[in-house]
Amino acid sequence: MITDIDARLLEQIADLTGQPVGAFNIRKDSGCEARQSTEFIEITTKTDKEGIDIRIKDGTKGEKCFIPVVISKSGISEMVYNDFFIGDDCDVEIVAGCGIHNSGCNESRHDGIHTFYVGKNSRVRYAEKHYGENDPGQTGQNIMNPQTIVYLGENSTIQMDTVQIRGIDSTKRFTKFVCEAGSEVVITERLLTHGKQEAISDMEIELNGEDAKCRVISRSVGQDESVQVFYPRVVGNAPCFGHVQCDSIIMGEAKIRSIPEISANHPEAQLIHEAAIGKIAGDQLLKLETLGLTAEEAEDTILKGFLA
Amino acid sequence: MLELQHIYFSVNTPEGVQHILKDVSIVIPDNKLIVFTGPNGGGKTTLAKIIMGLVQPTSGKVIFNGQDITELNITERAKLGISYGFQQPPRFKGITVHDLLLLSAGAEKLSKDRCCQFLTKVGLCANDYLDREVDVSLSGGEVKRIEIATILARNSSLMIFDEPEAGIDLWSFARLTETFEQIHRSQDATMIIISHQERIIQLADEIVVVAGGEIAHRGSTEEIFPLILANTLGGCPVLSKEEKK
Numbered sequence: 001m002i003t004d005i006d007a008r009l010l011e012q013i014a015d016l017t018g019q020p021v022g023a024f025n026i027r028k029d030s031g032c033e034a035r036q037s038t039e040f041i042e043i044t045t046k047t048d049k050e051g052i053d054i055r056i057k058d059g060t061k062g063e064k065c066f067i068p069v070v071i072s073k074s075g076i077s078e079m080v081y082n083d084f085f086i087g088d089d090c091d092v093e094i095v096a097g098c099g100i101h102n103s104g105c106n107e108s109r110h111d112g113i114h115t116f117y118v119g120k121n122s123r124v125r126y127a128e129k130h131y132g133e134n135d136p137g138q139t140g141q142n143i144m145n146p147q148t149i150v151y152l153g154e155n156s157t158i159q160m161d162t163v164q165i166r167g168i169d170s171t172k173r174f175t176k177f178v179c180e181a182g183s184e185v186v187i188t189e190r191l192l193t194h195g196k197q198e199a200i201s202d203m204e205i206e207l208n209g210e211d212a213k214c215r216v217i218s219r220s221v222g223q224d225e226s227v228q229v230f231y232p233r234v235v236g237n238a239p240c241f242g243h244v245q246c247d248s249i250i251m252g253e254a255k256i257r258s259i260p261e262i263s264a265n266h267p268e269a270q271l272i273h274e275a276a277i278g279k280i281a282g283d284q285l286l287k288l289e290t291l292g293l294t295a296e297e298a299e300d301t302i303l304k305g306f307l308a
Numbered sequence: 309m310l311e312l313q314h315i316y317f318s319v320n321t322p323e324g325v326q327h328i329l330k331d332v333s334i335v336i337p338d339n340k341l342i343v344f345t346g347p348n349g350g351g352k353t354t355l356a357k358i359i360m361g362l363v364q365p366t367s368g369k370v371i372f373n374g375q376d377i378t379e380l381n382i383t384e385r386a387k388l389g390i391s392y393g394f395q396q397p398p399r400f401k402g403i404t405v406h407d408l409l410l411l412s413a414g415a416e417k418l419s420k421d422r423c424c425q426f427l428t429k430v431g432l433c434a435n436d437y438l439d440r441e442v443d444v445s446l447s448g449g450e451v452k453r454i455e456i457a458t459i460l461a462r463n464s465s466l467m468i469f470d471e472p473e474a475g476i477d478l479w480s481f482a483r484l485t486e487t488f489e490q491i492h493r494s495q496d497a498t499m500i501i502i503s504h505q506e507r508i509i510q511l512a513d514e515i516v517v518v519a520g521g522e523i524a525h526r527g528s529t530e531e532i533f534p535l536i537l538a539n540t541l542g543g544c545p546v547l548s549k550e551e552k553k
Binding site (some may be wrong): 144176219247281283284286287288289291292293294301302304305306307308 | 360381382383386387391393394396397398400401402403407411413414458462468
């Protein structure tokens with residue numbers, strides 16, 4: 001049964017209010033709460049391990065698939081494997097995400113491994129939002145360790161948006177893309193850590209085919225005593241284009257490491273990386289204060305814009 | 309009405325105390341267009357920043373509409389109706405031109421037509437700019453014009469512009485002077501413009517020459533402009549003296 005807490009988590013992570021339209025699988029406290037397949041998207045339970053298979057037929061266009069996870073019992077720890085088999089000539093949107101409400105003092109942990117096999121000439125938008133919260137006075141840790149591995153077929157594109165704003169005490173993310181000729185990856189990663197939270201984002205993109213492209217935009221805010229490490233790597237094995245941009249705002253006593261790496265194994269691989277870490281500029285705050293915002297409102301506006 | 313009373317501003321440097329402003333007093337009546345001009349480093353920007361609260365004077369008072377605002381912070385002064393266009397405006401990653409106009413207008417919504425009005429007044433097309441982020445992808449001139457549009461959106465009773473012409477191309481500058489003229493004609497706001505541009509100086513009701521941390525001259529355009537031109541034509545005073553020798 002979806003409780004008010006679950007409903008709030010689902011809205012936070014997947015903008016879901018009520019039953020989604022299209023295919024969906026709602027996982028709650030390590031069980032399947034609700035599922036629906038459609039004519040074009042089939043969702044089945046894995047038989048050899050925990051998780052689901054999502055099969056999207058060739059030529060599927062304009063379909064959405066929701067696979068959110070909510071954990072509202074304290075102390076749950078799970079490892080889930082979700083595999084996506086996306087056919088040729090598709091245009092689909094997949095909304096994942098995990099929300100934890102920790103009502104106790106035990107650790108709640110979700111480790112999800114998503115593997116995408118994308119066919120040729122397909123277009124995929126993939127959104128993944130992570131959110132955690134605790135009942136007042138409760139200290140149970142909320143932990144998420146997502147892995148996303150994508151095999152991108154010829155001339156296919158994937159836009160991956162990941163968001164983790166507050167509430168997750170520890171996260172270790174691993175993302176890997178293997179790109180064939182003419183394919184394109186756009187990854188936008190947004191992260192805010194606070195308190196004593198830790199976040200590590202390890203990313204590897206292999207541009208293996210001619211004209212493969214990737215663009216990585218990582219924006220993060222580290223507050224209080226939190227720690228963040230970014231390690232995006234792009235490997236160009238063909239005539240290809242890759243651009244990695246990591247921007248971080250550092251606040252309080254936070255620590256941020258950003259280690260972009262580009263590696264060219266072909267003379268026509270064109271790879272660029274940019275990385276910047278800095279505090280909020282004083283003149284930005286002053287400008288917004290001259291518009292009538294308080295210092296706190298100005299800071300909040302700058303952070304919201306930066307992570308939007 | 310704005311009144312500055314005996315404003316002093318000093319800073320400590322390795323060479324000792326440096327006096328940036330020395331006993332500056334001035335009264336600026338409502339709905340006038342006042343141009344602050346004078347040599348670089350003379351104290352114009354510091355004086356303007358003191359009015360907005362961006363800089364706190366060492367001593368002296370700032371009175372706005374009869375209220376002593378010397379101790380008020382920037383936000384409080386903004387809420388009383390003072391706005392400030394920066395000479396070198398900051399850029400914001402992730403904040404769009406539309407967001408900035410919304411914040412400036414203090415509104416939750418702002419129609420595209422309304423935004424278009426503000427942007428057209430600074431020579432920008434809303435269709436091209438509203439959704440763009442105010443980041444490094446914009447040129448210095450574009451950011452400057454957006455900055456001026458945010459001041460127009462504020463609709464405040466006292467607008468301060470610090471060298472609005474800097475970095476703006478000739479065509480946009482012509483549009484900008486028209487906008488200043490329009491605001492002045494409507495008699496809706498007081499404008500203090502720091503400028504060295506003849507066309508802006510000629511729009512002024514009064515010119516205030518700030519030099520060496522003091523008000524060196526003040527008066528109508530007819531009185532002061534010939535003095536400025538005479539100084540300009542004289543070129544470098546040091547070289548002029550040498551030539552006379």
